[in-house]
Structures are given as structure tokens and as C-alpha cells.
Amino acid sequence: MATPRVCVAGATGYLGTRVVAALRSRGLEVTAIVRNQIESPALRTLVRLGASIAAVDAACKGSYEPVLANIDVAISCLASRNAGQEMANDFWAIDRDATLRFGRTAVACGARHVMLVATFEGPASRRQSEFSDAKEQAVDGVRLACQTAHVALTVIRPTAYFSDLTDRAFDSIAKHHRYTQIGDGSHRINPIDGDDVAEFICNHLNPDVALDREYPIGGPDIMTFHEIGCLAAECLGTQGTLRFRSVPIAALRLLAALAGGAGKLSRRWRQSAAILNWMIYAGTHDAVALRTGRRHLQSVFAAKSSDLESRRSVPGSFKP
Numbered sequence: 001m002a003t004p005r006v007c008v009a010g011a012t013g014y015l016g017t018r019v020v021a022a023l024r025s026r027g028l029e030v031t032a033i034v035r036n037q038i039e040s041p042a043l044r045t046l047v048r049l050g051a052s053i054a055a056v057d058a059a060c061k062g063s064y065e066p067v068l069a070n071i072d073v074a075i076s077c078l079a080s081r082n083a084g085q086e087m088a089n090d091f092w093a094i095d096r097d098a099t100l101r102f103g104r105t106a107v108a109c110g111a112r113h114v115m116l117v118a119t120f121e122g123p124a125s126r127r128q129s130e131f132s133d134a135k136e137q138a139v140d141g142v143r144l145a146c147q148t149a150h151v152a153l154t155v156i157r158p159t160a161y162f163s164d165l166t167d168r169a170f171d172s173i174a175k176h177h178r179y180t181q182i183g184d185g186s187h188r189i190n191p192i193d194g195d196d197v198a199e200f201i202c203n204h205l206n207p208d209v210a211l212d213r214e215y216p217i218g219g220p221d222i223m224t225f226h227e228i229g230c231l232a233a234e235c236l237g238t239q240g241t242l243r244f245r246s247v248p249i250a251a252l253r254l255l256a257a258l259a260g261g262a263g264k265l266s267r268r269w270r271q272s273a274a275i276l277n278w279m280i281y282a283g284t285h286d287a288v289a290l291r292t293g294r295r296h297l298q299s300v301f302a303a304k305s306s307d308l309e310s311r312r313s314v315p316g317s318f319k320p
């Protein structure tokens with residue numbers, strides 16, 4: 001492939017924005033697929049980066065065909081935003097069905113390479129969580145389409161993004177001096193920065209042949225979940241006041257069972273059960289992958305901490 005034309009679905013998300021930035025910094029032509037063209041900081045960033053913008057609302061089952069004509073590499077960073085989404089936007093609709101439609105349409109339109117971002121623990125936890133199973137069904141379906149058409153498939157499985165840890169753990173410690181962990185927080189993980197995942201994707205755009213590859217990837221530091229809480233408090237200078245709140249696994253299992261029961265009557269409860277089961281799996285297994293990233297969580301925590309500090313010094317502007 002000479003200079004590939006690339007398309008990114010889920011371009012306004014944490015990873016998608018970074019993937020578009022990394023591709024553009026290499027001078028590549030990029031089409032960023034967004035949900036709609038309503039003005040937002042993420043959309044402004046994509047425009048500033050020089051990406052072409054195309055809108056496809058996956059919840060409305062919009063067609064990807066017009067966007068994917070003349071594309072060499074199709075990358076999906078799609079994800080439903082949260083649990084508790086209405087049916088058209090839940091993980092079955094977005095992580096499974098929209099990802100499948102995107103991948104299959106890319107193959108049908110002549111893409112030579114499809115790249116999917118999936119979860120690290122998906123293959124092992126799919127029998128325990130409908131959330132993992134939905135995401136893996138998308139991988140299975142796109143894989144079949146790629147194999148049949150001799151199109152290259154790359155599945156990237158990051159452990160966890162820094163955003164997950166900064167948005168929840170760090171902010172909770174900054175605001176409440178409290179860190180919540182599942183069980184005793186002794187399971188290990190090497191989380192990865194989104195910019196490192198984006199770089200990894202850019203370095204794997206051009207497979208020599210139509211290969212089917214999976215890459216579980218992580219960051220440079222392996223830590224327990226407990227240590228991640230300590231690190232955030234250390235960067236904030238609040239080690240002395242940090243309180244740990246441990247959510248017992250047994251309580252999560254009970255909640256998941258109750259939600260599963262209610263899930264026989266309502267799709268919302270099925271969603272909650274699936275997410276709880278996925279949390280139980282993630283909280284009771286190590287997630288350690290090849291150390292691919294080079295950015296450190298400590299630097300991100302330190303940057304967030306000094307940002308907070310400078311906002312605190314401006315009277316009336318402190319918002320953790």
C-alpha cells in the first residue's frame with residue numbers, strides 16, 4: 001500500500017481523536033466519522049487537524065457505504081458511551097452491530113485492511129459477560145468477512161486507557177480523598193496512554209499480506225489497582241488523607257445476579273448485569289500485556305495535579 005487513505009469511526013472519542021491526530025501528523029488523508037456535525041470541542045479538534053468529516057449516526061443504522069468508498073484502511077474506535085443507554089445506543093447496538101456494519105461495509109467497498117480496537121479481556125470473559133460477548137461477536141463477524149475476501153484484519157486489545165484511571169480514580173481522590181477498588185485491588189495491570197495506542201495503530205497500517213493479527217498491548221508500568229490509587233494520591237500530595245474503599249466481590253456478584261434476574265424483563269437490567277459481570281472479571285484477573293507504550297501514568301497524574309493546583313490559585317475557578 002503506497003500512501004493509504006484512512007477512515008476512523010468513533011473519531012470524537014478518547015482514542016479516536018488521538019488516532020486521527022497521529023495519522024494527520026504523518027501527513028495521511030483521513031476521513032473522521034462522527035455521530036453528527038453538532039459543534040463540540042472534539043469536532044473542532046478534528047477540523048483543526050485537517051480531517052475530512054463525515055457524519056453517520058450508528059444509532060439510526062446510518063450507512064457507512066458513501067464514506068468507505070475509496071478507503072484503504074478502515075479503523076473502528078467505536079464504543080457505546082455508557083451503561084444505561086437506550087436500546088439504539090447500547091453496547092449491542094454500537095459495539096456489536098455498528099462495528100459489524102462498519103467492518104463488513106469496509107470489506108464490501110474494497111478496503112484492504114480493517115483495524116478493530118477491542119478489549120483485552122474480551123476473549124476470556126465472553127462467557128461471563130454479555131458485554132464482552134457482544135464486542136467479540138463483532139470481531140468474529142468482521143474476521144469472517146475479511147477472511148472470505150482476503151482482506152487484512154488487525155485487532156488491537158489495549159489493557160485499559162489512562163483516561164479510565166484519570167477520569168475516575170484520580171478525580172475521586174482529588175475531590176473526596178477516596179479511592180474505590182474492587183476487592184483488595186491486588187490484581188495487576190499495565191494501563192496505556194491513548195497516544196501510545198494511536199502510535200501503535202499508525203505503525204501497523206500496512207500489513208504486507210492479508211494477515212489476521214491480534215495485538216494485546218499495554219503501557220510501560222505494571223501496577224496493582226491499589227498502587228494506582230497510591231500513585232494518584234502521591235502526585236496530589238494527599239497520601240496522608242487517602243481512604244480506600246473496597247467493593248467486595250461477593251456484593252458485586254449478588255448485584256450482578258439480581259440484575260441478571262431483572263434482565264429477563266428489561267434490556268436495561270441485562271445491560272447492567274453484563275457490565276457488572278465484566279467488572280467482576282476485570283477486577284479479579286490481571287491485565288498485563290506486552291509493554292508497548294512509552295508514556296507513564298505518573299506523568300499524566302502529575303500534569304493533572306499541577307493543572308488542578310494552578311486552577312486552585314485562580315480565585316473562584318476550582319473545579320476538580
Ligand SMILES: NC(=O)c1ccc[n+]([C@@H]2O[C@H](COP(=O)([O-])OP(=O)(O)OC[C@H]3O[C@@H](n4cnc5c(N)ncnc54)[C@H](OP(=O)(O)O)[C@@H]3O)[C@@H](O)[C@H]2O)c1
Binds near residue numbers: 060078080117119
Ligand atoms: N476505555 C478503555 O480503557 C478501553 C480499554 C480497552 C479497549 N477499549 C476499546 O477502545 C475503543 C475506543 O474506546 P474509547 O474509550 O476511545 O471510547 P469513547 O471515548 O467512549 O468513544 C466512543 C466513540 O464512539 C462514538 N459513538 C458512540 N455511539 C455512537 C453513535 N450512535 N453513532 C456514531 N458514533 C457513536 C462516540 O461518538 P460521540 O462522541 O458522539 O459520543 C465516540 O466517538 C472501544 O472499542 C473500547 O471498547 C477501551
